Amino acid sequence: MKVLEIEGLEFSYEREAVLSDVALEVDDGEFVAIIGPNGGGKSTLLKLIMGQLLPDRGTIRLLGKFPREARNEIGYVPQNTNVNLDFPIRVLDVVMMGNPRRHRESVSWWERLFPVRYNTAEKRCAYSTLEKVSMAEELGRRIGELSGGQRQRVMIARALCAHPRLLILDEPTSSIDIDGQKKIYALLKELTGELSVLVVSHDLSVVTEYADKVVYVNRRAYTHDLRHNPIHLNTPEGEHFCEIELMQMLAEQNCECELHGGKES
Ligand SMILES: Nc1ncnc2c1ncn2[C@@H]1O[C@H](COP(=O)(O)OP(=O)(O)O)[C@@H](O)[C@H]1O
Ligand SMILES: [Mg+2]
Numbered sequence: 435m436k437v438l439e440i441e442g443l444e445f446s447y448e449r450e451a452v453l454s455d456v457a458l459e460v461d462d463g464e465f466v467a468i469i470g471p472n473g474g475g476k477s478t479l480l481k482l483i484m485g486q487l488l489p490d491r492g493t494i495r496l497l498g499k500f501p502r503e504a505r506n507e508i509g510y511v512p513q514n515t516n517v518n519l520d521f522p523i524r525v526l527d528v529v530m531m532g533n534p535r536r537h538r539e540s541v542s543w544w545e546r547l548f549p550v551r552y553n554t555a556e557k558r559c560a561y562s563t564l565e566k567v568s569m570a571e572e573l574g575r576r577i578g579e580l581s582g583g584q585r586q587r588v589m590i591a592r593a594l595c596a597h598p599r600l601l602i603l604d605e606p607t608s609s610i611d612i613d614g615q616k617k618i619y620a621l622l623k624e625l626t627g628e629l630s631v632l633v634v635s636h637d638l639s640v641v642t643e644y645a646d647k648v649v650y651v652n653r654r655a656y657t658h659d660l661r662h663n664p665i666h667l668n669t670p671e672g673e674h675f676c677e678i679e680l681m682q683m684l685a686e687q688n689c690e691c692e693l694h695g696g697k698e699s
Pocket of ligand 1: 471477497
């Protein structure tokens with residue numbers, strides 16, 4: 435079964451379509467990167483997948499279910515810059531917030547708000563997800579003391595606590611240095627052994643190294659399978675392709691496919 439299946443998706447906030455005729459598939463264990471210009475509809479697409487918005491037309495299925503029925507199947511990691519560094523909270527507490535047991539009715543509202551005491555099973559679970567992201571040794575540190583890359587790995591551990599089948603990340607490495615970015619993408623790649631990954635990113639040179647598919651979203655969505663058509667980002671002179679060039683290339687390739695498809699049919 436496909437982890438994610440989108441067909442004929444249309445969405446607009448107001449009059450103008452933000453997403454139009456969007457199709458997208460994510461298979462078990464796939465690493466899919468979403469790229470595209472600012473305002474192209476990437477975050478909107480993620481919100482639709484997570485059931486925070488409803489499509490005007492078309493279908494979205496997560497493991498065959500409607501997004502709102504499949505919330506437990508999704509782990510979400512927000513943009514790096516959305517974290518308040520002054521908030522006095524430890525790594526362990528951040529990870530614990532992702533633990534679904536904390537949201538059950540048996541836990542009092544006070545405990546839900548201030549989850550300060552944890553039982554052994556909860557700690558063990560948090561520890562094992564922190565180990566997965568190589569942050570177990572930092573479990574007592576305050577998040578404000580960590581580097582951007584370390585903090586994002588903690589946010590990934592937090593999302594993993596609920597054992598999602600699909601991990602969604604919206605620009606997780608913005609303003610993180612290249613070394614930190616690579617660590618995060620290598621980690622995500624490793625995680626595809628147990629789940630699928632859908633990540634919005636601008637870090638093209640890193641993304642193309644790890645992703646199975648790149649989806650260019652700008653109102654429409656065009657999928658490029660890197661396993662069949664690898665993209666070599668380094669020009670012969672060793673210069674990097676810039677994002678715009680790659681986007682244009684992907685869009686043109688897809689336009690050509692559409693044209694050919696149109697002619698043949
Ligand atoms: N809550 C909203 N209400 C109205 N328009 C919105 C809202 N959120 C985003 N938009 C508009 O929808 C378009 C797509 O936005 P977004 O999905 O955030 O793009 P991206 O993540 O690719 O930068 C933009 O034109 C943006 O201004
Ligand atoms: Mg966005």
